[in-house]
Structure formats: C-alpha cells, structure tokens
Amino acid sequence: MANIIFILPEIFISLSAMFLLIFGVFKKNSSATVYILAIITLIISLILIINSQTNHEIYLFNNSYKIDQLSNLMKIIAIISGIFFMLSSYDYTKLTNLSNVEYSTLILCSILGMLVMISSYDLIVFYIGLELQSLPLYVLAAFNRNKIQSSEAGLKYFVLSALSSGILLYGCSLLYGFSGSTNFYTISQNIYSHETKNVFGLVFILVGLAFKISAVPFHMWAPDVYEGSPTSVTLFFAMVPKVAALTVFIRFLYVPFVNLIDQWQAIIIFLSLSSMIFGAVAAIGQKNLKRLIAYSSIGHMGYALAGLAVGTNSGIQNSIIYICIYLIMNLGIFCCLFMMKRNGKFFDNLEDLSGLSKNHPVISLSLLILLFSLAGIPPMAGFFAKFYVFMSVIEKSMYFLAIVGLISTVVSAFYYLKIIKIIYFDEPKEKYDNVNFIGVKISLTLSTLLILLYFVYPSGLINLISKINII
Amino acid sequence: MIAHSLFFYFFSFIAIVSSVMVISSKNTVHSVFFLILDFISISCLFIMVGAEFLGMIMLIVYVGAVAVLFLFVVMMLNVAQQGKELFENINTYSHLPIGLIVGLIIFFELIIVVSGWKYKPELFSIDSLSLNQNITNTHSIGNVLYTDYIHLFQLSGMILLVAMIGAIVLTFKKKSGIKRQSYIEQISREKKSGVSLVEVERNVGVKIDE
Numbered sequence: 001m002a003n004i005i006f007i008l009p010e011i012f013i014s015l016s017a018m019f020l021l022i023f024g025v026f027k028k029n030s031s032a033t034v035y036i037l038a039i040i041t042l043i044i045s046l047i048l049i050i051n052s053q054t055n056h057e058i059y060l061f062n063n064s065y066k067i068d069q070l071s072n073l074m075k076i077i078a079i080i081s082g083i084f085f086m087l088s089s090y091d092y093t094k095l096t097n098l099s100n101v102e103y104s105t106l107i108l109c110s111i112l113g114m115l116v117m118i119s120s121y122d123l124i125v126f127y128i129g130l131e132l133q134s135l136p137l138y139v140l141a142a143f144n145r146n147k148i149q150s151s152e153a154g155l156k157y158f159v160l161s162a163l164s165s166g167i168l169l170y171g172c173s174l175l176y177g178f179s180g181s182t183n184f185y186t187i188s189q190n191i192y193s194h195e196t197k198n199v200f201g202l203v204f205i206l207v208g209l210a211f212k213i214s215a216v217p218f219h220m221w222a223p224d225v226y227e228g229s230p231t232s233v234t235l236f237f238a239m240v241p242k243v244a245a246l247t248v249f250i251r252f253l254y255v256p257f258v259n260l261i262d263q264w265q266a267i268i269i270f271l272s273l274s275s276m277i278f279g280a281v282a283a284i285g286q287k288n289l290k291r292l293i294a295y296s297s298i299g300h301m302g303y304a305l306a307g308l309a310v311g312t313n314s315g316i317q318n319s320i321i322y323i324c325i326y327l328i329m330n331l332g333i334f335c336c337l338f339m340m341k342r343n344g345k346f347f348d349n350l351e352d353l354s355g356l357s358k359n360h361p362v363i364s365l366s367l368l369i370l371l372f373s374l375a376g377i378p379p380m381a382g383f384f385a386k387f388y389v390f391m392s393v394i395e396k397s398m399y400f401l402a403i404v405g406l407i408s409t410v411v412s413a414f415y416y417l418k419i420i421k422i423i424y425f426d427e428p429k430e431k432y433d434n435v436n437f438i439g440v441k442i443s444l445t446l447s448t449l450l451i452l453l454y455f456v457y458p459s460g461l462i463n464l465i466s467k468i469n470i471i
Numbered sequence: 472m473i474a475h476s477l478f479f480y481f482f483s484f485i486a487i488v489s490s491v492m493v494i495s496s497k498n499t500v501h502s503v504f505f506l507i508l509d510f511i512s513i514s515c516l517f518i519m520v521g522a523e524f525l526g527m528i529m530l531i532v533y534v535g536a537v538a539v540l541f542l543f544v545v546m547m548l549n550v551a552q553q554g555k556e557l558f559e560n561i562n563t564y565s566h567l568p569i570g571l572i573v574g575l576i577i578f579f580e581l582i583i584v585v586s587g588w589k590y591k592p593e594l595f596s597i598d599s600l601s602l603n604q605n606i607t608n609t610h611s612i613g614n615v616l617y618t619d620y621i622h623l624f625q626l627s628g629m630i631l632l633v634a635m636i637g638a639i640v641l642t643f644k645k646k647s648g649i650k651r652q653s654y655i656e657q658i659s660r661e662k663k664s665g666v667s668l669v670e671v672e673r674n675v676g677v678k679i680d681e
Contacts, residue, residue, distance in 0.1 A: 007622075014629055021636070061622050102640045109633045116626060128626045135630060139637035145644070154641075 003060055005052045006067045009045040009075070010115050016041040017108040024101030031100045035093070038104035039086050042111070046079045063183055064122035069467045071119045073320075074247040078118065081239045081327050082111050088331065088443035089232035091435070092338045092346070098143055098230055106136035107236065114244035121255075123172045123182040126248065130168075130212070133244060134161055140236065141229040153228025160211070160221040168208025175201035175256070187256035199263050205252060206267055213245040215305060216274040219298050226294035231348060234290050235334040238297055239327050246323050249308060250316055254470045261311050268309040273404050275302025280408035283415050289348045292415065293333065296374065299412055300326050306405055307389045310396050317465045318388035324461065325373075325385040325454070332370040332447035336363055338440045341433050353419065355428025364423050366448040373451045375416035376409050381454035479519060486512040499545045507538045524608040 004011075020034050020041075027033070049072060058067040086107065093099035113132030120126035138161065142154020172182075178194040178201065179187045191198050207218065214222035226234050257264055279299020286292040304326070307319030339360075340347045357364040373380030386409060393402045454461075485508065492505040510533045517526035603611070616624055669677050 014625075017629075018632070062619055065622065100640075102636050106633065106636060106640075109629060109636075112629065124620075124623055125626075128623055128630070132626060132630050132633065135633045135637065139633075139640060142641055145641070 003058065006058055006060060007065070008052065009048040009079075010112060012045050012048060013041060013108055013112045013115070017105050017112065020108070021101065021105050024105075031103075032094065034101045035086070035090060035099055035104045038108055039083060041108060042079055042083045042086070046076065046083070049075050049079065059121070061125075063185065064125045065119050066121035067119060070247065070250065070470065073465065073468060074118045074243055075115050077324060077327070078111065078114050078240055078243045081243065081331070082107070084331055084443050084446075085232075085236055085239055087439035088335050088338060089235060090439045091437040092232050092440075093230075095341070095344065096144070096230060096232075096346070098232065103140070103143065106139055110134075110136035110140075110236075111240065114240060117244045118247045120248070120251070121184050123176060123184075123187075126251075127165075127169065127172065129244075130248075131165070133241060134165075134212070137237065137241065140233045141225055143233060144230045147228075149228035150230065151228075153225045156221055156228075157225045164208045164211030164218070167204050167211070171201045171204025171206075171208060173201075174198075174204065179256075184251065184255040188258055191256065191259050195260070199260060202257055202260060202264060203267065206264065206271075209245065209249055209252065210271055213242060213249070213301050214294075214298055215271045215301055216278040216298060219275070219278070222298060223291050223294040226297075227288055227291045231290065231334065231337055231346060234293070235330070238293060238330045238334070242297075242301070242323060243327070246304060246308075246319065249305075250319075250470065253308060254316070258471070265309055265311060268305055269398070269401055272302045272305035272309055273401065275299060275305065276405055276408040277302075280412035283412065286415075287350055289337065289350055289353070292350070292419075293330070296412065296416075297330070299408065302408075303386060303389055303405060306393055306401055309401065310392050310398065311471075312392060312396065313469055313471050314395070315389075315392040316470055317462075317468055318385075318392050320465050320468065321461060322385040322389050324465075325381045325451070328447045328450050329370050329373050329382060331443055332366060332451065333374075335440045335444035335447065336367050336370075338437065339363055339432070339435050339444075341435060342430065343433070347432075350419065350422060352429065353422050354426035356423045358428040359431040363444075366444055367423060368420055369448050369452050371416045371420055375413040377413070379455040381451045384454060384458060475519070479516070482512045482515045482519070485509075486516065499548060500542070503538060503541045503545050506541065507534055510534050510538060522608060524612060527609075 016037070020037055023037070024030050024034050052067075053072055054067070055069075059065065060067070086104075090099075093103065110133050113129050113134070113136070116129030117126060117133055118129075120129050138154055138158040141157050142151050144150040175187060175198060176182055178197045179190040180193075181187055181190065211218040211221075226237060229237065253261075253264060253268070275298050279295050279297075279302055283292050283295035283299070286295060300322075304319045304322045307315045307322060309315070337346070337348055340352060353367075356367070369380060373382035376383050376386045378384075386405075390402050390405060393405070489505040489509040489512065493502050493509060496502050496505065510529060514526040514529040514534075517523070517529060606614075671677055
C-alpha cells in the first residue's frame, strides 16, 4: 500500500475520466466545463508525478511496472505537452463544434495509456498501454463526421494500426516462447538461450513499433491521417504519442534487447536513414501544410532514432532532448494554424500563407523563427537538437549516418525556406480575422521564446535529462 | 456414472445435429438459432468435464454477444426471398470439394493433437504444476486475475470503456427537425397551452400546427 503513491497519477486520471463522463451526462451543455476540468485533471496529475519523484527504482505489480528517472521525466513531458495541446486547441475545437464531452474524455484516456506505456516493464502491460493509447486516437481521427477525409483518416489509421498491433503481438509471443517470460528484465537474462529465434521476435516488435512512430518504410498512414484529421487532433498526433513511443523504443532496446545490440543496431540505423531521406525529399512537393508537417515529422523521427542507434547514454539523452525541442516547435507551428481563420473557416494550405507578413507581422515572425528552427539554422533550438544528436553519432564514429543526416537536413531546409519565401515575398491575400484566443497566444509566445532563447541557457534542459542513465 | 454418459451422449447428439442443421437449413434465421443451440450444448459438455468457467464464458460470450450479433445481421438481410423448404437443393453444392478439403485438414490436425496426447503423455503432464485440486477453476482464475494482474484487469476495463465511447460518438447523430418524445412535457401539458379557441374566417379556414 505504501507504493500506491507512485501510481496515483494514473489512478487519478482514470477516475476523473469516468467522473467527467458522468458529469457530462447529467449537466447539459457542459462541454466547455468538461474541457477545462480535463486540463485541471492533467495539471493535478502533473503535480502528483512531481510529488512522487524518487531517486530509487521502484517496481510495482510483480515487477511489471517500473518507476524510475526515465519514466518520471517522460511522463512529465507527455503531460505538459498534453496540457499545452488542450490549451492551444481550446478555441479551435469550440469553433469547429468538435468539442463535446467525449472529446476531452478520450484525450484523457489516451494520455492514461501513454503513462502506462512509459512505465511498462512487461510485455502485457506494454501492449495494454499501447492499445489504451491508440484506441482513442482512432476515434479522434474520425471525429469530424461532416468531412469525408476525417472518416477516411480514422479508418485507415485503425486498419493499419491493427495490422501493426498484430505484427507486434506476434513478435511478443515469439519472445515469450523463446525466453520464457514477459518481464523485460527476465527476457534480457534469457535472451542468449535461443539467440537466433529471439532475433525474430526482436524484428517483429521493432516493425510494430516503427509503425507506431511512422518511421519509413512503415510510414504510409501518416500523411493521410495527418491531413484528414481535424487540425487539433493532428497536433495531438504530432506531439504526445511520440513521447510515449520514443520511451518504449528506449525501454525495448536497452532492457530486454540490450545484449542483441549488434542485431538491432543495423535495423535502427536503416529506419533512421530512410526516414531522414524520405522525410526530406517527399515533403518538397506538398501543397497542404498538415501533410507537409506529417512528412517533416517522419524526418524528425529519423533524427531521434539516429540518437538511439548509437547505443550510448549520451545518444539516448540527446534523442530525448531532440524530441522535447521538436514538440515545442510543433506546438508553435500548429498555434499559427489555429490563428488562420477567416469568416469562421480555418485554412491549412500552403498558398493560404502567401504574403502573411503584410497583414500579420507577429504571426509571420514567429513562423519564421519556428521554421528556421525546424530547418536547423543556428541559433534556434532546432540547430542544437540536431547538433547534440550528430555529436553523439560521431563520437561512436558512425560517419555515414551523420553525413546522410546532414545532407537530408540541407534538403529539408529547402522546403522550410520555401514556406518562408511564400510568407514574406508572395502576393498578400485577404486579411485573416483578428483572433483573441488566449490559450493559443500563450502557447505561441511561449514556444517561440523557448526556441529563440534556448541558446541563452541550454544547460537547464541538459541537466534535467542527464539524470537518465539507462546503461 | 451411467447418468453421466447418458447426459454426455444427449448433449453431443444435440451438438452434432444442430451443427449439421446450421449449414444445411435454408433459412438463415433458423441457422443462427441452431448455432445458438450448438453453443449451448457445447457449453453443457464443457461444464460436464469440469471446465465450468469455460462453459459459462462460452454461454455469455458466444450466445450472449456473438450469436445475437449474427441474429441482428441476419435480420437485416431479406429473409422473405429465401424459400420455405428446410433443405437446399443438392446440386447447388458446387463449393463442396473446397469445404471437404478444409474439413479434412482440420480433421488431420485434430488427429495430430490427439495422438500427441495419447502416445506422449509426459508432454501434457499437469503434475509438474502445483495445482490445488480442491478449488474450482473460477476460484483459481479469480485468484490470479484480481491479485497479480489487477492493474491489467482494470486497464482492460478502461479499454472497453473507450471502445464504447468511441462506438457511440462515431455513430450517434443528433438530428435536428425530429420530434422527440418527452414524458415530462407530455404530462405537464395543460389545457391552456394545448387548446385554443380560434375565430374561423369564412372561406379561409385555419392553419394548424405551425
């Protein structure tokens, strides 16, 4: 019972999700209240997690649930990004009639699943968390039933995710059969008993996970789903699940499979290389901003995987830093999308940005900063993120990975700069409405300032993440 | 003992006959009802060999959920067009060869399973497991499920909740312009609001329900 404090956040989120459902049934037209209550729930669970910080490693439920520095930090990142997601998309969901009681509840359930995934130390717990995370996402992708693309996105995501879950489960069952346990630590102990057979399980599990983070060649669903879903849901896709998926990647690679590093390193390097190249090249021809962000997120996941492929502590830490900075940049870009409103309609095509700087200098300036950062131009934070990752790659003298990464950075800089050219040098279009969304403004200001001023005090983030020592 | 085997033959006879009827009866609604009968008799067989948990789960899941779902689907089909006769014409069985091949494969698989069981008994020995013979299946499953796997049990509950919410959100549509029934409004109606006296103009009439 003394350990209950460590799962209090999960218990609290699940109880409040149920409470909010009941509350929404009995109180009519309470969607706005429920939305705000959901934000408050997330804030309270954030406090609960920070409150239960320890320096020890705590195992719960027969060693199937692990609380350590990594899980605590990743949970905090996931919940903070969840809070900012809800803050920034509040007005968008209200204006597009997406916001009802179920919307907030589903997001809470999805975040609960991510917390379970992050802490999982057992194949079954991991899978249950994964399903609890992705089931709400299918529904959210199809949430806008008046738009046919939204239904298409939901269905496509559902079918492909089910396929990848099947592959993942097949890998899990192979691993369980040959190593005799579902516990991560026991698997790592028994991995040598049937090494070649366990490698089959490893490959299937990595394929399933690569599907979930949309790494090439398992990325097919991402552009359609990102484009079809409502913009707020796309922001959710682009931010929060990535944190959980990256943590699961770290856990799988560095606990059960740590002794098979020679086998998985090649796979991760291939995933990373192909994602970086594909993300850079395929985004060039895109006309839709959400679709473009989907391709850029594929590319960015490639950079994050490059850090994991190294197999050192600094590689893992730099991947986590990369993901944090990537989340902040994404938040800013989507905040700008939430502000592009004219006559009650939101726009998300590239040409709608044309000449934005004449009418909206502030939005264009923050877009400029964020896009420079995404392209990796110093002194923005995005440059440092890439710099750290490549530094740890070069430390292990994996020059090929670093060179391809740099080349694809240069290629991807082309389309980021193209957007800036459209904003600053093209013919201006009609003015967008002046918006007074407080949540969006706070999020945009915060993310832009963080990206711009990161170089002033970079050691804050680095010190926080340097506590994570997996190996 | 004789009663036990009597019951066994009774239920197995029903199971076999009803499974034959599932594929041979022409009316699909009848097929589904025979399927339900089949499930019930098989769950009785399970209970007779002492697997009472499996039998009850079979009853709840297959009869309670799956078969009823089938019934709903079948009722959506146009049953009236199907003929009244019980057995279909024999020359329409053009798919018989494929069915026979699949049946044979399943039969051989069963033979492999049973022969392994018969000729290599140490493969399936339960003596190595420390099972307490005195407690029932339900009891021992519950013991594990609610102690060691309580978190997974609760999280599965959350997944089912999410599935339910999702199904409702994606299918339920509040249409405007439909007159809905509200008991409270109906009961609390009074004469004043319901009846009004109108002076009718000649050759014009009155318009009701505007």
